[in-house]
Amino acid sequence: MSVPSPRLRRLIYRSRQSATPIADLEFEVGNIVRSSIRNNRLANLSGLLVTIQGYFLQVLEGAPDELDATYARIAGDPRHLDLEVISSEAAASRLFRDWEMCARALSTGDAALVDALDSREHFDPQRLTAKSALRLLTSVAQIQRRTAMAGVG
Ligand code: FAD
Secondary structure: OOOOEEEEEEEEEEEEEOOOOHHHHHHHHHHHHHHHHHHHHHHOOEEEEEEEOOEEEEEEEEOHHHHHHHHHHHHOOOOEEEEEEEEEEEEOOOOOOOOOOOEEEEOOOOHHHHHHHOOOOOOOHHHOOHHHHHHHHHHHHHHHHHHHHOOOO
16 A cells, blocks of 8 residues: 655645636646646656636645745735645555646547536535645546547647
């Protein structure tokens, strides 16, 4: 059985995007991913960033000290607000080791993902639980891997 390690932590948070037109959002997300890859590589952090319905949902995993320092920087970024940590816990292994950072935009049209969260209710980013957020992020990771293997995206 894999046991959570005190040396590896996984943090998931949600935030509201600061008001920007969609085209600017894509540009900003490109900037964010570029600086994240650069910084996260140095800090040995892995993770994924999802944009959905005006929100960011991000998972970061790595050593607690590096994670804390990075999250403190992210929390002060004016490109988003109302950050809320959904979960922060010791992990047995990395689930997002493929990426220092990678972003994917989800829309309500991505029914398969949204339905995977809760088939009974309309998807609400504000009501994500630790379990549903991780399920969504791991589904996105699987799609990213499939599209990478197919040589698209
Ligand atoms: P640079 O990337 O070189 O930027 C220089 C300075 O300009 C920084 O202080 C930056 O904050 C600021 N800046 C750049 N563009 C803008 C802008 N459009 N509006 C306001 N200020 C701006 N950083 C990580 O290292 N790892 C992550 O995983 C990560 N995830 C993020 C997720 C989200 C949703 C957001 C909004 C930001 C994230 N960032 C992440 C970026 C982080 O907030 C810092 O901007 C970045 O870490 C600073 O990196 P740098 O010192 O190399 O500065």
